[in-house]
Amino acid sequence: MVKDTSLSSRLLDVIIFITLLLLMIVTLYPIIYIFSVSVSSSTAYEAGLIRFLPVDFTLSAYKVVFTAGTVPRSFVNSVIYTAVYTVVSLALTTTMAYPLSRSSSRVPFKAFFSVVVVVTMFFNAGIAPNYLVVRNLGLLDSMWALILPSAVSTYNLVVMRSFFQSVPETLEEAAFIDGANEITIFTKIMLPLSKAALATVGLFYGVYMWNSWFSAMLYLADSSKFPLQLIIRQIIMQNQMAAELAAMGDTSMQDALGESVNTETVKYATLFISVIPMVIVYPFIQKHFVKGVMVGGVKG
Amino acid sequence: MASKAKAVEKKEKVGISAWWKTELRKAKRSKFLLLLMLPGFVYYIIFHYVPMGGLLIAFKDFKPALGILKSPWAESFGFEHFIRFLQTPDMLNYVWNTIALSLLNIVWLFPLSIILALFINEMRSMKMKKIVQTISYLPHFVSVAAIAGMITLFLSSQGTLASAGSYANEGILNQLLLKIGVIDQGIAFLDNPAYFRTIYIASDVWQGIGWSAIVYIAALSGVDQELYEAATLDGATRVQKMWHISVQVIRPTIVILLVMQIGKIMSLGSDKALLLQRETTYEKSQILSTYIYSLGIGKGEFDYSSAVGLFNAGINVILVLIANFISKKMTETSLF
Numbered sequence: 001m002v003k004d005t006s007l008s009s010r011l012l013d014v015i016i017f018i019t020l021l022l023l024m025i026v027t028l029y030p031i032i033y034i035f036s037v038s039v040s041s042s043t044a045y046e047a048g049l050i051r052f053l054p055v056d057f058t059l060s061a062y063k064v065v066f067t068a069g070t071v072p073r074s075f076v077n078s079v080i081y082t083a084v085y086t087v088v089s090l091a092l093t094t095t096m097a098y099p100l101s102r103s104s105s106r107v108p109f110k111a112f113f114s115v116v117v118v119v120t121m122f123f124n125a126g127i128a129p130n131y132l133v134v135r136n137l138g139l140l141d142s143m144w145a146l147i148l149p150s151a152v153s154t155y156n157l158v159v160m161r162s163f164f165q166s167v168p169e170t171l172e173e174a175a176f177i178d179g180a181n182e183i184t185i186f187t188k189i190m191l192p193l194s195k196a197a198l199a200t201v202g203l204f205y206g207v208y209m210w211n212s213w214f215s216a217m218l219y220l221a222d223s224s225k226f227p228l229q230l231i232i233r234q235i236i237m238q239n240q241m242a243a244e245l246a247a248m249g250d251t252s253m254q255d256a257l258g259e260s261v262n263t264e265t266v267k268y269a270t271l272f273i274s275v276i277p278m279v280i281v282y283p284f285i286q287k288h289f290v291k292g293v294m295v296g297g298v299k300g
Numbered sequence: 301m302a303s304k305a306k307a308v309e310k311k312e313k314v315g316i317s318a319w320w321k322t323e324l325r326k327a328k329r330s331k332f333l334l335l336l337m338l339p340g341f342v343y344y345i346i347f348h349y350v351p352m353g354g355l356l357i358a359f360k361d362f363k364p365a366l367g368i369l370k371s372p373w374a375e376s377f378g379f380e381h382f383i384r385f386l387q388t389p390d391m392l393n394y395v396w397n398t399i400a401l402s403l404l405n406i407v408w409l410f411p412l413s414i415i416l417a418l419f420i421n422e423m424r425s426m427k428m429k430k431i432v433q434t435i436s437y438l439p440h441f442v443s444v445a446a447i448a449g450m451i452t453l454f455l456s457s458q459g460t461l462a463s464a465g466s467y468a469n470e471g472i473l474n475q476l477l478l479k480i481g482v483i484d485q486g487i488a489f490l491d492n493p494a495y496f497r498t499i500y501i502a503s504d505v506w507q508g509i510g511w512s513a514i515v516y517i518a519a520l521s522g523v524d525q526e527l528y529e530a531a532t533l534d535g536a537t538r539v540q541k542m543w544h545i546s547v548q549v550i551r552p553t554i555v556i557l558l559v560m561q562i563g564k565i566m567s568l569g570s571d572k573a574l575l576l577q578r579e580t581t582y583e584k585s586q587i588l589s590t591y592i593y594s595l596g597i598g599k600g601e602f603d604y605s606s607a608v609g610l611f612n613a614g615i616n617v618i619l620v621l622i623a624n625f626i627s628k629k630m631t632e633t634s635l636f
Contacts, residue, residue, distance in 0.1 A: 006537070008537050008538070008539070009537070009538050012422065012538050012539065013422075013424075016419045016422055016423065019419060020416075020419060020420070020423075020432050023416070023432075023436065023509070024432065024435050024436075026506065027435055027436060027438060027439060027506070027510070028435065028438075030450050030454070030506075031438075031442075033472065034450065034453075042468075045467075045468070046466050046467060046468040047465075047466070047467065048467035048470070048475040048478070048479060050472075091339075092339055092340050092343055093340070095336040095337065095339060095340060096336070096337050096339075096340025096341070098333075098336060099333040099334075099336050099337050100337075102333070105326070106326065106330055106333065107326070107330065107333050108323050108324070108326040108327035108330065108333065108334055109323050109327070109334075113337055113341065116341065116344050116345075116349075117344065119348075120344065120348045122617055122620060123352070123613060123617060124348075124351075124613065125348070125351030125352045125354060125355050125606075125609075125613075126351075126355075126592065126596075126605075126606060126609030126610070126612075126613060127592060127593055127596050127597060127605070127609065128357070128592070128596035128597070128602045128605045128606045128609065129351035129352070129354035129355055129357065129602075129606055129609075130347070130351045131596070131597060131602075132351075132354055132357070132368070132602060133346070133347065133350050133351050133354060137346075148343075148347065149347045150347075151343055151347070152340055152343050152344070157340075181332070182330055182332040182333060183332050186332070186336070207441060210443070211441075211442075211443030211444065211445070211446075212443075213443070213444070213445040213571075214570075214571055214574075218597060229443050229445040229446070230445070232445050232446060232449050233445050233448070233449070233575065236448075236449040236452050236453060237448065237449065237452050237575065264453075264468065264469070267449075267453060268453065271446060271449045271450065271453065274443065274445070274446050274449075275442055275443075275446050278441040278442060278443075279438065279441075279442075282437070282438060282441040283434060286434060286437045286441075289437075290437075290514055293514055293515070
């Protein structure tokens with residue numbers, strides 16, 4: 001490419017550089033700041049000394065979070081829900097998407113099943129009717145209330161179907177001629193070929209469940225079953241940490257740790273624990289996400 | 301298109317019974333495919349179509365002991381709840397709050413994500429490009445609950461006086477403002493309705509700008525570089541090239557996304573609003589979906605909140621259909 005070295009071009013480079021640099025700072029600053037407060041002493045926080053980096057490094061906030069609060073249990077809950085949900089959703093989505101991706105000469109009632117799926121993209125019954133169904137099924141206050149109602153995302157189903165559609169039918173025709181039946185074609189040819197697609201859609205589901213809190217608030221009453229995201233809401237937005245610490249005896253806590261812990265730094269530590277798994281894994285998964293967005297964006 | 305029309309005609313000629321027969325024959329031949337679809341089909345019936353049937357509750361005077369079917373019909377030929385909603389004094393306010401947040405989101409996020417895509421496209425170093433893109437996606441992976449948590453902590457205030465010197469209950473923003481001396485007492489931003497929309501939209505932009513830019517960046521990366529070179533030889537400046545080539549390339553994408561966004565203007569979800577709203581900010585923060593939630597689940601008025609939900613869903617379907625029609629006319633691309 002011809003290199004443009006005019007003044008206006010250089011000026012543009014500078015503007016772009018500064019804008020993007022600012023964007024990077026604005027994007028990363030909140031996360032770094034949360035970390036810094038969570039490992040700073042509460043005296044430093046109270047004096048308003050923390051701007052960017054930790055001041056007066058200490059892990060006492062994390063000690064409180066891991067020994068006292070509901071955070072460890074809810075972290076485990078979140079891991080379990082995410083794992084089970086991903087497996088269930090992936091199974092349901094794959095088995096439904098595969099027939100819908102094949103030619104209608106092979107799939108009985110394909111038009112009917114397609115309509116059943118597509119309608120749900122435009123119309124949802126809403127909170128109350130969904131809640132009543134979950135209640136009548138006796139799922140309230142169980143893990144399945146979080147998993148089953150949103151087990152298949154029609155958007156993900158469309159993504160999965162597009163992946164299957166990209167596998168040429170000639171491949172299957174050849175297998176048919178060689179005497180393979182539908183079962184072997186699906187399990188021995190299609191599934192192994194679509195490992196990348198399964199990974200992408202599985203990640204979609206996993207991230208969704210890890211980050212979700214609303215259905216947990218709706219369907220769960222027993223706080224020992226709460227996922228991490230709901231605990232964050234309780235601790236930060238409803239100020240439950242203070243009550244919890246008071247219940248445990250704030251003074252005993254101070255004795256055990258040999259120093260006082262401000263509930264504010266504990267909140268930051270909780271927040272950081274909820275964000276950090278995503279921050280760690282997202283550089284590895286974002287590529288798959290972008291691919292999925294592109295495939296899904298083609299149609300639907 | 302023509303062949304499709306013919307096929308439809310043909311199908312009508314052979315009639316329903318013949319169609320049924322061929323489908324049954326296919327079913328016999330590929331039982332396995334049917335079996336594969338069965339679990340997904342059952343899911344859709346139970347968790348989508350049964351609730352749709354449950355919307356009957358919107359026309360009933362729901363008595364939990366009787367169930368939806370046996371509950372008596374609501375007054376005014378079943379439309380009592382709809383009439384009550386339309387007569388609610390704050391109804392227009394909730395509708396307007398919903399639309400205002402959706403519109404503000406479009407007004408800010410749309411242009412900003414396009415500018416970001418254009419800027420990233422203009423970067424010369426591939427390595428820097430990748431780094432900027434990767435970092436800009438990060439907020440998309442942070443949960444709404446965590447974002448609301450950050451906002452709550454960063455903006456929190458117990459109204460500490462600047463002269464007090466201790467900022468134990470002040471978030472970073474108030475700490476800074478107090479230290480600089482812009483304010484002499486902490487501001488509880490989240491308790492003040494005047495700040496609600498700004499907070500909501502600013503966090504939307506923070507979370508969504510990088511992610512929304514993906515589609516445009518992908519479209520831009522497909523542009524033939526010779527176009528730019530030809531323009532350079534013709535003496536075009538880079539800004540001119542950005543406008544006359546890059547923007548033109550992504551214009552169809554912009555139009556279809558914009559139209560679709562406008563179609564969704566009334567279907568704003570309750571997630572973030574529920575987390576950020578306080579009773580003191582209801583006048584700005586109560587949107588239709590949070591209103592439905594607070595009545596249906598909060599107060600157990602399943603029949604009334606279903607009616608409001610159905611009303612809203614009806615408008616949404618109409619808006620999406622209109623949006624789809626417009627986008628078809630304008631760009632010959634449509635969603636369905």
